[in-house]
Amino acid sequence: MKATSNKKSVGSYPFVNVIFSISTALFMIGLFFLLVIIARNISSDLKKGIEIQVFLRKxxxxxxxxxxxxxxxxxxxxxQSDGKPRIQFLSKEDAAKTLIEDTGEDFIEFLGANPLRDSYIINLTEDFQNNERLEEIKKDIESIPDIYEVAYTQNLKKMVDDINDNIQILGMVISVFVIILLFTVVVLINNAIKLALFSQRFLIRSMQLVGATPFFIKKPFVLRATLHGAISGFLATLLLLGIYLLAIEILPDIEQFLKLWEISLIFIGLLALGSIIGYLSSYSAVTRYLRMRLDELY
Structure with a gap:
């Protein structure tokens, strides 16, 4: 009978669990950024709809x-929109027409005159959309001659503030889970490579004795771990893409709040991050192992 050989090639290690763990961590990271981008874009879209109405003197x-x-x-x-200030003039006649259409009652006929005023509807940049700034802007505009009054919607402003607060809370909670997952992945990769190094410790020691450089010994481990990291990033990208397409089927409006370049950036980032995690973890583990004394190999 011929003896079978169970020798493993240099650099091999049990990689299935490693790929699964890295993929899970990267998926959570990608999902986190996806949710944050969607939430921020929704918030930005709502803020663009916040209007201040400037009423003029009659x-x-x-x-x-x-x-x-x-x-x-x-x-x-x-x-600004396309280099032009977002200012819209609303005459008192147009305002009255809109109000009559909304209420279904002709108040001009009842009152005998149009009590409304000409006004400008303006939109503010996001940097100025907070309670303190709004009050300052209100006073500044009302100081302009022939301005009667400045009014803005408080309820919509409060809703945007609530969204921003929720984004911060969501970001903090998911960040904690992401950090825990990354730590778990790094530990798992280190342990897997340590196990591979231990099972091949005599082969590695022999390579050292015949003059193999640390780089030559590290190379197969680092290359495989980097490849497995990239595969994990690809799997996480596929899973994230599936979740995104499913979300679009359920909530079609989500698609308008996520641009193609933002999705591409997340996917490229996951591939790069997976490769970096695999490379750094494997390089650190192999370097630490090669510095061990001979008596520590037994």
Whole structure:
């Protein structure tokens, strides 16, 4: 009978559990960034809808109204769209027409006159959308001549603030889990490679005795671990893509809050992160093992 050989090649180790653990950790990291990006984009979209209405003094002529518009457009807190300030003039006639359509009642016929005022509807940049800044902006605009009053929606502002707070809380909670998962993965890779090194310790020692350099010995371990990290990143990417496509089927509106370049960046990041984790963990484990004394190998 011929004897069978159970020798393992240099650099081999039980990699199934390692790939599974890295894939799980990377999936959680990718899911975290996916949720954060979607939440931030939703928040940003809501903030773009926050409007401040600037009511004008009655009896202004067209030239005086244009002067006010020019003054508002020069303010640093006015949001820009395609290089133009987001300022919209709303005449009292248009405002009355909209109100009549919404309520179904002709209040002008009842009152005998239109009590509404001409106004400008302006949008602010995100940096100025907090309670303190809004009050400062309100006072600044009301200091402009011929401005009667400035009004903004408090309920919508509170909703955006609540979303931002929830994003921060969600980020903190998931970050803790991500850190724990990464630590577990690094420990697992180190233990798997240590086991492989221990099972091949005499072969490695023989390679050292015949003059093999540390780089030559490390190379197969590092290459395999890096490859397994990249495979894990690819698997995590596929799983994350599946979850995203399923979410779009259930909630189609989600698609508008996640751009293609953002998805691509997350997927590339997962592949790179998996490779980096595999490389650094394996390099550290092999380096530490090769520094052990001969008597510590038994």
């Amino acid at each position: 009896g202004l002529n067209e030239e005086e109204i244009k002067v006010i518009e020019k003054g508002l457009s020069e303010k640093s807190y006015i949001d």
